[in-house]
Amino acid sequence: MTRLILVRHAKSSWDDPELEDFDRPLGKRGRRDAPAMGAWLRAGGHEPEAALVSSAARAVQTFARLFQGATPPPARFLDALYLADTAVMLGALRGARGERVLMVGHNPGIGAFATRLLGLPPDDPDYERFPTCATAVIDFASGWDAVDWHSGRLVDFMTPKRLAR
Numbered sequence: 389m390t391r392l393i394l395v396r397h398a399k400s401s402w403d404d405p406e407l408e409d410f411d412r413p414l415g416k417r418g419r420r421d422a423p424a425m426g427a428w429l430r431a432g433g434h435e436p437e438a439a440l441v442s443s444a445a446r447a448v449q450t451f452a453r454l455f456q457g458a459t460p461p462p463a464r465f466l467d468a469l470y471l472a473d474t475a476v477m478l479g480a481l482r483g484a485r486g487e488r489v490l491m492v493g494h495n496p497g498i499g500a501f502a503t504r505l506l507g508l509p510p511d512d513p514d515y516e517r518f519p520t521c522a523t524a525v526i527d528f529a530s531g532w533d534a535v536d537w538h539s540g541r542l543v544d545f546m547t548p549k550r551l552a553r
Contacts, residue, residue: 390528392481392505392540393429393436393490396498398422398453398521398548400446410470414449421521421548422453428546429454434525436461437486442469447492450521454490461490469493477501484532502526505540514547522547 398418414422429435441451443465451463468476471494478501481491493501499518503509505526514522525544528535 389487390530390532390535391434391488391543392524392526392528392535393434393488394498394502394505394524394526395425395450395454395490395492396495396518396520396522397442397444397447397450397492398425400520410444413445414453417548418446418450418520419453421551422450423456424551425521425523425546425548426454426456426458428551429523430458432525432544434488434544436488436490438484438488439463439490439492440469440480440484441465441490441492442472442494443467444470444494447494451490451492454492461486472497474501474504478535478537481535482533489532504537505535506542507538507540510542510545512545514550515545519547519549 398421399415400412401415439461441463502524523546526540528540
């Protein structure tokens with residue numbers, strides 16, 4: 389069995405209008421939410437062995453803050469995951485190593501990817517919109533090379549707002 393931990397990057401900053409989208413850092417809320425989500429992952433036993441991370445600044449910073457105070461797994465930072473569509477994400481996942489893999493990406497692609505992977509997506513408006521720093525934990529019966537659409541089973545789902553409750 390393989391497990392995917394799918395995370396949309398945390399809330400980014402729009403303070404500098406001159407900054408290219410790729411280079412936007414995390415905002416105050418994102419810097420707060422990512423460590424909390426990382427703690428939730430560890431508390432739930434959802435610790436990855438490897439990571440696939442968009443090379444955009446906000447995704448890289450989200451990855452780092454998810455593991456604040458913990459040892460991060462080996463990561464591949466991929467330009468291809470920046471604003472990737474679902475086919476690109478699936479291709480990257482099929483090349484993953486390890487049984488538990490974290491992927492950090494962007495919407496709208498990551499929300500669509502999370503939905504397409506499940507046989508039966510949950511009746512949850514937060515899952516459909518996949519807000520910043522939302523995290524889905526999805527299990528597959530196959531290895532990464534055989535993962536396909538509708539083959540996953542949702543194990544857990546969390547958003548920063550739910551964590552704060």
